[in-house]
Amino acid sequence: MSAPLRQGELAEATVVPVALGERAYDIAIGRGLLASLGARIGGLRPGAKCALVTDATVARHHLAAAEASLTAAGIASARIVVPPGEGSKSYATFQQVCEQIIAARIERGDLIVALGGGVIGDLAGFAAASVRRGLDYVQVPTTLLAQVDSSVGGKTGIDSPLGKNLIGAFHQPILVVADTALLDTLPKRDFRAGYAEVAKYGLLGDAAFFAWLEKNWQGVFSGEQSAGNLAREHAIAVCCRAKANIVARDERETGERALLNLGHTFGHALEAAAGFSGRLLHGEAISLGMALAFDFSARKGLIAAAEAERAKAHLAAVGLPTHLKDNPGGTPGVDRLMDLIAQDKKVKRGALTFILVRGIGQAFVESDVDPAEVRTFLTDKLSA
Numbered sequence: 193m194s195a196p197l198r199q200g201e202l203a204e205a206t207v208v209p210v211a212l213g214e215r216a217y218d219i220a221i222g223r224g225l226l227a228s229l230g231a232r233i234g235g236l237r238p239g240a241k242c243a244l245v246t247d248a249t250v251a252r253h254h255l256a257a258a259e260a261s262l263t264a265a266g267i268a269s270a271r272i273v274v275p276p277g278e279g280s281k282s283y284a285t286f287q288q289v290c291e292q293i294i295a296a297r298i299e300r301g302d303l304i305v306a307l308g309g310g311v312i313g314d315l316a317g318f319a320a321a322s323v324r325r326g327l328d329y330v331q332v333p334t335t336l337l338a339q340v341d342s343s344v345g346g347k348t349g350i351d352s353p354l355g356k357n358l359i360g361a362f363h364q365p366i367l368v369v370a371d372t373a374l375l376d377t378l379p380k381r382d383f384r385a386g387y388a389e390v391a392k393y394g395l396l397g398d399a400a401f402f403a404w405l406e407k408n409w410q411g412v413f414s415g416e417q418s419a420g421n422l423a424r425e426h427a428i429a430v431c432c433r434a435k436a437n438i439v440a441r442d443e444r445e446t447g448e449r450a451l452l453n454l455g456h457t458f459g460h461a462l463e464a465a466a467g468f469s470g471r472l473l474h475g476e477a478i479s480l481g482m483a484l485a486f487d488f489s490a491r492k493g494l495i496a497a498a499e500a501e502r503a504k505a506h507l508a509a510v511g512l513p514t515h516l517k518d519n520p521g522g523t524p525g526v527d528r529l530m531d532l533i534a535q536d537k538k539v540k541r542g543a544l545t546f547i548l549v550r551g552i553g554q555a556f557v558e559s560d561v562d563p564a565e566v567r568t569f570l571t572d573k574l575s576a
């Protein structure tokens with residue numbers, strides 16, 4: 193539960209700045225921060241009113257506290273509640289959200305508040321980018337995945353029937369408030385899936401953080417602050433700092449930002465094969481994808497086999513899948529997998545782009561991968 197705060201009082205927060213010039217903003221991270229949402233918004237946009245967009249599940253747990261914080265700061269708000277799940281990143285729900293924002297008389301100078309996981313952040317962020325050619329918005333991420341990844345960086349959007357995230361815009365929030373206590377109500381499986389993205393930051397660029405996670409992951413999962421355990425807050429702050437730095441250098445993903453896709457080429461193919469259903473969560477697919485990226489790097493002689501084993505051992509220790517035979521979504525044959533990989537990546541002059549590694553914490557973009565080599569690798573993996 194969030195610690196109660198008196199009006200105007202700001203809970204102790206770690207603040208990570210995202211340096212994007214005139215689009216710069218802060219990510220505030222800490223237990224109990226939801227109570228300070230109204231005061232923070234009031235400080236940034238005095239007099240603005242808000243449309244709070246959330247899903248029905250998050251609403252049940254946290255909407256009342258969010259609204260109470262806004263009310264205490266004298267901020268008027270309308271609520272827009274959509275069904276939970278990826279299905280809400282649709283044209284139909286997007287239309288409903290936009291119409292409700294307009295009906296609530298949210299105008300330029302007012303704010304959209306996205307209270308939820310990555311689905312709500314992407315949907316509400318895209319509505320904010322679109323209504324009246326762009327409204328400011330605040331992210332209040334409620335899943336681990338959203339706190340370390342989707343709420344930061346300004347990618348917003350919805351799904352097309354032809355593919356995920358194909359309709360969207362870059363639109364940066366003006367503030368991110370990551371209250372780590374909100375994760376206490378998240379189902380364990382969703383928390384664990386989000387943890388795959390936490391581990392990803394260590395694996396792609398920060399070997400010391402990965403070693404820290406190997407020792408401290410249990411504290412991140414429990415989130416208990418008794419005995420001064422700030423492991424969860426520390427982990428989220430490290431991830432946000434890493435993403436903020438990458439985004440500040442490459443906002444529109446023309447280069448370095450692609451490193452954040454470690455494990456995502458293989459992972460997206462597995463997600464697509466499972467029909468983007470609840471059978472295989474995004475983070476579970478990314479865990480499998482990172483395991484494959486490390487094994488593929490080992491096979492290419494880029495890293496020692498023991499380094500790949502170490503990466504996989506940590507993912508397995510927290511309960512994430514690392515073997516295709518453990519894929520809860522079911523793994524298709526190599527022909528289908530290769531088709532899905534080619535669709536996701538668009539083969540350029542016969543070559544595929546993958547994020548590979550020269551070690552834990554040393555990912556790089558390899559844009560000249562021979563599809564035949566990937567096919568042989570996957571064939572071996574599938575028969576192992």
Ligand SMILES: NC(=O)c1ccc[n+]([C@@H]2O[C@H](COP(=O)([O-])OP(=O)(O)OC[C@H]3O[C@@H](n4cnc5c(N)ncnc54)[C@H](O)[C@@H]3O)[C@@H](O)[C@H]2O)c1
Nearest residue numbers: 249250276277309310311312334335337342347374377378
């Ligand atoms: N924009 C980006 O940069 C970016 C990056 C990564 C992923 N994404 C997108 O994020 C989405 C996945 O996000 P997600 O994993 O957060 O999924 P989600 O938003 O669907 O949340 C997962 C489930 O948890 C529930 N939930 C959320 N917060 C809760 C809480 N505190 N307590 C209890 N239940 C809670 C939700 O209702 C939902 O059922 C995908 O659509 C993906 O494309 C976007």
Ligand SMILES: [Zn+2]
Nearest residue numbers: 389456474478
């Ligand atoms: Zn991801």
